[in-house]
Amino acid sequence: MSVATASYTGWADVHRFSNRSGGAALLADSCATLxxxxxxxxxxxxxxxxxNEGKRRWWQLAVGLEDGRVEQMYRRSLEDLDVPEAAAVQVATALIHAVVGRVSALLVLEARAWDPGIDNLWIHMDSDGGIDWAGVASPILRVLPEDSAAGEPGTVTLPCEQALLVWTAHxxxxSLGAVFRAIADRAPLDARVFWALVGDAILGASTYVPILAGASASAGARRGQLLLDAMVAAGAPVRSRVGVPGRARLRAS
Structure with a gap:
């Protein structure tokens, strides 16, 4: 399948998912909080x-990782930083935030999650070629039985918090596995560094988002640690303490 065909198919899926899901009102409510x-x-x-979006500056994650987007981001970062390893980390950090940093914020605040899978995520670029937004083809939220929206159109109710965390991690x-391969094929990026950055993204959301929201810091920290556990169980070594070029790190432990 060509890139053009894949892109067209992905855009058709946006409208198919939207029609099937019954709309995006609940996602809009959660994103207003974010x-x-x-x-x-x-x-x-x-x-x-x-x-609800036009096509301009948007690309589907499943397609864009192999159609030159990663190369463009890496070249732009390399021009700014002039250090290949640091440029690779900058690109990885931006894509990791789009995949897991954003959904972690909703998870720690509301115990909800949209689908962060590679077939559902879209990326938006700003005029300088950097990532400034992300989107989802299917707006369906995974929620818990005690959620006031459980059972409403646009939701799938999972049986417990652990199920929600395991589903989100998987x-x-x-997405993250494909992101790593796409960057590592084009730039010097160590797998341990990449997964350490993923751990940082989860810790950052679980630490700072509750503070920004005036919510319970302990509840956010607990969900963040449980998500890290679920990621490790899924085979992602996010508790690695390897040094990240040019960055001071929180410890995922």
């Missing part, structure tokens, strides 16, 4: 429902 976390940068944690790894 946008309010940082009014100066409202897109930092929220995602867009792709059925869906994240479908």
């Amino acid at each position: 946008r309010a976390l940082n009014p100066d940068y409202p897109r930092m944690y929220a995602v867009a429902a792709m059925a 869906r994240c790894t479908t």
Whole structure:
């Protein structure tokens, strides 16, 4: 399948998912909360429902990783940093945040999750070629039985918090594994460094998002640690303590 055909198919899936899911009202409500976390940068944690977006500057993660987007991002970072390893880390950090940093924010705040799988995520680029937003083809949220929205259109109810965390971790790894391979094929990126960055993204969300929201720090930290456990169980070594070039790290332990 050509890139053009895959892109067309992906865009058709956006509307198919939207029609099947019954709309994106609940996703919009959750993302309003996420946008309010940082009014100066409202897109930092929220995602867009792709059925409401145009195609300009958007690309589907499943397609864009192999159509030159990663090379463009890496070359741009290399021009800025002039250190190949640091440029690779910068690209990885941006894509990791799009995949797991954003959904972790919703998970720690509301115990909800959109689908962060590679077949569902879209990426938006700003005018400088950097990632400034992410979107989802299917706006369906996974929620818990005690959620007030459980059973409503646009939701799938999972039986318990552990099930939600395990599902989220496995869906994240479908995207993150592809992201790592795409970058490592084009730039010097060690696998241990990559998964350490994933751990940082989860810790960052679970530490800072509750503070920004005025929510329980202990509840956020607990969910963050449980998500790290679920990622490790899924085969992702996110508790690695390897040094990351040019970055001070939180410890995923």
